[in-house]
Amino acid sequence: MIRIKLILAYEGTDFSGWQIQLRDRTVQGELEKCLETIAGKPVRVHGSGRTDAGVHALGQVVHFDCADDRRNIPWQRALNSLLPRDVRVVDWAEVPDDFHARYGAVSKTYEYVLWHKQEFFLPHRRRFAWDCGPVEFSLMEEAAAVFIGEHDFAAFQNVGTPVSSTIRIITEISRHPGLAEHETVWRFSANGFLKQMVRNLMGCLVNCGRGKIRPEEVQTILENGDRSAAPATAPPQGLTLMNVEYLS
Template sequence: MQRIKIKVAYDGTGFCGWQLQPGLRTVQGVLELAVERITGIPVRVHGSGRTDSGVHALGQVVHFDVEDVRATVPWQKALNSLLPDDVTVLDAELVSSEFHSRYSAKRKTYTYNLWLENSFFLPWRRHYVWKCGPVDLASIDKAMQFFVGKHDFASFQNAGTPVSSTVREIYYFKRYPGQSGQEIVLEVCGSGFLKQMVRNMVGCLVNIGRGKAEPETVRSLLERKDRTAAPATAPAQGLFMAGVEYGESGCGGTDAGRNQFENCGINGEA
């Protein structure tokens, strides 16, 4: 058997998330159907992480195993000829059998798009931003830095996925201009993320940006380790899985916020 690694981008609007669910359209299910059409047998594909319904990806990493005779298939071209318009394979390569898209990951990067204008809204952006309205950017910039470092993120984990530890390390949290003058992009890179952790952090930042809490609130919420003390979860549609790194160098999503679509070779929406 040979292991194939692919990098995938998708528009999460029409999917019920990444993970297989009976009777529902999922990214994993669509990919497995395409791989099976090439191999002639069912093949399980493994993603670097799960995304919820409505969440998008610019750099989801996936691996699967195929028989030796299928190793030379031009996987990017073959899969893209079978996949629907809202999923595309950005690249494909043979990797060692020791590689695992999830367990070999060293760091992950996510971006989140915010729409800051109340007087109008571009309708074609509705699936890709949170229309949160005006926020104080200086307060958000200050609050983001309290997330950086190694902390217990129990206050920012939603229920549903048991984990052995809620401690994670955030390497950076940055703000970039968005695709239009009415948008900003928040980009966060870390060792890993708990269930809906990024959306919960963004929900907290917007709450602070609206003047409902002080930036220092982030520190107290981290210390409390109580999800019920933190603000509501941000909507799914503004979130993008931007990239996954497997080496020891810096985070792979450094410019993902500024160049979301240029970096992954996609024109228009992800």
């Protein structure tokens, strides 16, 4: 048995998210179909985590096992020749059999793209940005500082996935210039994220930037741990999983 790690890029628009489903088209589903063709039998893939419908990835990490006699397969070329055009293998490696894409991840980075001039929202960017309109960056950055460090993020978790703990350590929330004028990119790094946590944090920060929530109130929402008191989830298309890190 050998274990293979893949780095995947995908455009989430036409996928019902990462996780395999009975009927809907998912990234895991498409990947497992192609792997079965190559391996000659069903292959189970483990991702670093799920991404929602419409969420993109440039650096999703996954692993799977297959028989030793598949050792010499050029996985990137073989898979890319079979996969649909909206998912690509961008790198791969054979890894030790204790590597685990999900349990071994020590840090994840997401980026979220905002578009600030709704009347100039370019069609080219509609699958990759949220046209949230004008916001005050300084208010957002003041609120973002509240999230940095170790906190219980129960108020920023959507229901549906049971987790043993809702405590996470956010190491970075930073603003960067976008690809297009009127765009900003918000980078979020943490040791892990709860379900829809980045989109919930982004929704909250945009509400701060619109002057609807004061940064001090964010502190209270975080401390009270009540999801229903927190602002709405930001839409999926602005979000991209950029990178997953592992020890060594």
